[in-house]
Structure formats: C-alpha cells, structure tokens
Amino acid sequence: MSTQQTFTLAVVGGDGIGPEVTVEALKVLDAVSANYGVTFQRTEYDLGAKRWHATGETLPDAELEEIRRHDAILLGAVGDPTVPSGVLERGLLLKLRFALDHYVNLRPSKIYPSVGSPLANPGEVDFVVVREGTEGPYVGNGGALRVGTPAEIATEVSVNTAYGVERVVRDAFARAQARPRKKLTLVHKNNVLVHAGHLWKRTVDAVATEFPEITVDYLHVDAATIFLVTDPARFDVIVTDNLFGDIITDLAAAISGGIGLAASGNINPDKTAPSMFEPVHGSAPDIAGQQKADPTAAILSTALLCDHLGLTEAAAAIEAAVTADIEERTGAARTTAEIGDAIAKRAAG
Numbered sequence: 292m293s294t295q296q297t298f299t300l301a302v303v304g305g306d307g308i309g310p311e312v313t314v315e316a317l318k319v320l321d322a323v324s325a326n327y328g329v330t331f332q333r334t335e336y337d338l339g340a341k342r343w344h345a346t347g348e349t350l351p352d353a354e355l356e357e358i359r360r361h362d363a364i365l366l367g368a369v370g371d372p373t374v375p376s377g378v379l380e381r382g383l384l385l386k387l388r389f390a391l392d393h394y395v396n397l398r399p400s401k402i403y404p405s406v407g408s409p410l411a412n413p414g415e416v417d418f419v420v421v422r423e424g425t426e427g428p429y430v431g432n433g434g435a436l437r438v439g440t441p442a443e444i445a446t447e448v449s450v451n452t453a454y455g456v457e458r459v460v461r462d463a464f465a466r467a468q469a470r471p472r473k474k475l476t477l478v479h480k481n482n483v484l485v486h487a488g489h490l491w492k493r494t495v496d497a498v499a500t501e502f503p504e505i506t507v508d509y510l511h512v513d514a515a516t517i518f519l520v521t522d523p524a525r526f527d528v529i530v531t532d533n534l535f536g537d538i539i540t541d542l543a544a545a546i547s548g549g550i551g552l553a554a555s556g557n558i559n560p561d562k563t564a565p566s567m568f569e570p571v572h573g574s575a576p577d578i579a580g581q582q583k584a585d586p587t588a589a590i591l592s593t594a595l596l597c598d599h600l601g602l603t604e605a606a607a608a609i610e611a612a613v614t615a616d617i618e619e620r621t622g623a624a625r626t627t628a629e630i631g632d633a634i635a636k637r638a639a640g
C-alpha cells in the first residue's frame with residue numbers, strides 16, 4: 292500500500308459513446324484507487340458537439356489552459372454526424388494533442404487469453420505501436436483551390452521535422468530496449484514518400500547505433516498490413532508516422548479482440564504538459580446512447596494513465612480485473628454499465 296496521493300484529472304467525455312465509456316472507466320479508476328491510497332480530483336469539461344451547437348466553440352484557449360494544469364486527462368471520443376467532419380476532430384482532439392505536445396501516441400495490442408481473434412492462428416500477439424502524434428499529414432498544412440469546380444485541387448502536406456522524428460524514434464527505441472524481445476520495426480512508405488520516408492529511415496538507422504541490442508526491421512506500410520494479419524507475432528515495437536499509425540492501430544485492434552479493447556495514451560514524455568488517455572475508437576454514432584459500447588478500451592486506458600503517473604500496482608490491478616472479466620465472457624450481451632460494474636467489482640478486490 293503506497294502513501295496517500297492526490298492527482299488532478301481533467302475528464303472530457305466528448306461525443307457519442309465517449310461519455311458512456313468514460314463513466315465506466317471512472318468507476319473502475321475509483322474502485323482501484325481507493326485500494327492504493329490514491330485520489331483523483333476530477334474536473335469534467337463539457338466539450339464536443341453539444342457545446343459546439345450551443346456556442347460555436349470547440350476548445351477555447353482558456354479551457355485548454357485550465358486542462359493543462361491537471362496531472363492527466365481522460366478522454367472518451369470526439370466527433371458527431373451533426374457537426375461538419377473535422378471541426379471537432381481538429382478543433383478539439385488534435386488541438387489537445389498538439390498543444391500539449393503529445394508526440395508519442397502509444398497503442399499497445401495484445402491478444403488476451405480466451406479472447407476471440409478473427410485470425411485462425413494468431414500466435415503470441417503482444418506489440419506496441421508508437422505513433423508520432425504531433426506531425427505528419429494531420430497538421431493542417433494544406434488547402435483547396437477552386438473548391439466545388441471540376442478544376443479543384445486539394446493538398447494535405449505531411450510535415451516531418453528532424454526534431455519531431457528523432458524524439459519519437461528515440462522513445463520507441465527506449466521502449467523496445469525495456470521489452471524482452473528488443474525488436475523495433477519502422478513502418479513507412481519510403482519507396483514512394485521519399486522525402487519523409489528517408490528522413491524516418493535515416494533517423495532510425497542513426498539512433499539504432501546507440502541501441503546495439505535492438506533488432507531493427509523496416510516494412511512498407513502496405514506490407515505491414517499483410518503481416519499484421521498473417522503473422523502479427525513478428526511485431527514487438529512499431530514506430531510510424533501519424534497517419535500510418537492511425538490506420539494500422541485500428542487493424543491491430545481488429546485482430547486482437549476488437550476495437551472495444553484497444554486502449555491508448557497520448558504521451559508527453561518530457562512531462563511539460565499532462566498526457567491524455569483515451570480508447571483508440573471513435574464516438575461510434577451507430578451505437579451511441581444504446582448501452583452497446585464495450586467500455587473495456589476506456590478502462591484499459593486508465594491502466595495506461597496509472598502507469599504513466601507511476602501507479603504501477605493500480606495499473607496492474609486494472610489489467611488483472613479486465614483480464615479476468617475477458618476470460619469469463621460467454622458471448623452473452625451485456626450493457627456498457629454491466630461490463631463496467633463487473634470490472635469495477637473485480638478491481639475493488
């Protein structure tokens with residue numbers, strides 16, 4: 292039992308199933324933290340589609356600065372069909388990731404014992420994708436000319452800086468070094484995207500000289516999607532850019548138990564701002580408000596949150612509660628709250 296500790300937590304439930312799964316994640320976090328002498332002082336932020344419709348605001352700077360003063364952030368999901376695509380994703384979610392310098396988007400994938408995979412024989416799947424979180428094609432560097440005409444031209448230019456690539460590659464090597472298999476795979480498309488791709492490859496090759504124990508591999512992203520399905524056990528740490536990382540982590544989720552289990556952390560490794568934890572999935576408008584969402588991804592995101600704050604025992608307790616719950620899943624439908632209650636009960640011990 293550790294000594295009493297208090298952390299401040301900013302909570303952004305967001306849109307669709309975001310608030311539903313966040314409630315369950317907080318249930319579990321509360322159940323576990325009580326056992327480890329930890330208190331999370333929570334502040335909820337009303338951000339997302341409802342707020343945008345009411346005020347036109349996505350994330351006002353004053354609220355961003357308030358959020359910045361917390362120890363960590365828990366986010367549900369952002370995006371709603373009643374809001375033009377991109378407004379909330381860029382104006383709220385990416386604004387948080389960029390402003391808080393979440394340059395490591397950490398997305399672990401493993402197949403839990405007894406969980407179903409669509410793959411016949413997936414083998415031992417336990418890898419982590421280190422996705423760059425602040426650069427690439429997501430920075431908004433582009434525009435459109437002659438919109439709506441047959442002569443329209445749209446650009447979305449990927450930005451990759453030596454500084455940005457090196458820091459995320461270093462983080463990925465350090466993570467590989469701390470794992471038993473000590474393997475790092477760079478995923479890119481340097482046979483076509485020669486400017487960005489060569490910067491990534493040169494950076495990996497240079498940093499590799501400082502990590503002689505790490506086996507380094509390279510895959511073009513298209514081939515990586517093949518191996519994620521045919522031989523996912525070959526992966527240990529994958530480092531990749533913002534767009535490729537976004538895409539391959541949905542695939543990684545699909546092969547390892549489904550999107551409802553995939554957790555993530557938007558990490559600021561330098562701790563100059565709070566890190567943010569969220570499920571990999573989006574707001575799932577097709578099932579929102581129906582208690583059909585699996586809250587496990589949000590719950591596992593709180594394990595990543597605890598780990599980041601140094602609460603390793605609490606993180607392990609959440610993981611253990613989830614593993615036990617998954618092992619007993621029979622396939623019978625449970626509501627979002629029923630899953631949250633069951634995991635919280637186990638987590639409370």
Ligand SMILES: NC(=O)C1=CN([C@@H]2O[C@H](COP(=O)(O)OP(=O)(O)OC[C@H]3O[C@@H](n4cnc5c(N)ncnc54)[C@H](O)[C@@H]3O)[C@@H](O)[C@H]2O)C=CC1
Nearest residue numbers: 368369370371380550551571572573574575577578584585
């Ligand atoms: N981090 C975020 O906040 C993200 C936001 N989005 C936004 O979410 C909205 C919907 O995007 P989609 O492309 O449909 O992706 P999505 O991840 O929301 O949904 C894809 C499919 O997975 C299912 N699904 C997702 N989470 C689930 C869960 N916990 N349990 C059971 N089923 C689940 C959905 O029902 C849907 O059929 C869009 O506005 C998009 O921009 C998308 C991805 C990430």
Ligand SMILES: CC(C)CC(=O)C(=O)O
Nearest residue numbers: 370380384385537571573
């Ligand atoms: C809406 C996107 C920016 C978020 C996303 O799909 C992701 O981070 O996986």
Ligand SMILES: [Mg+2]
Nearest residue numbers: 537538541571
């Ligand atoms: Mg995504």
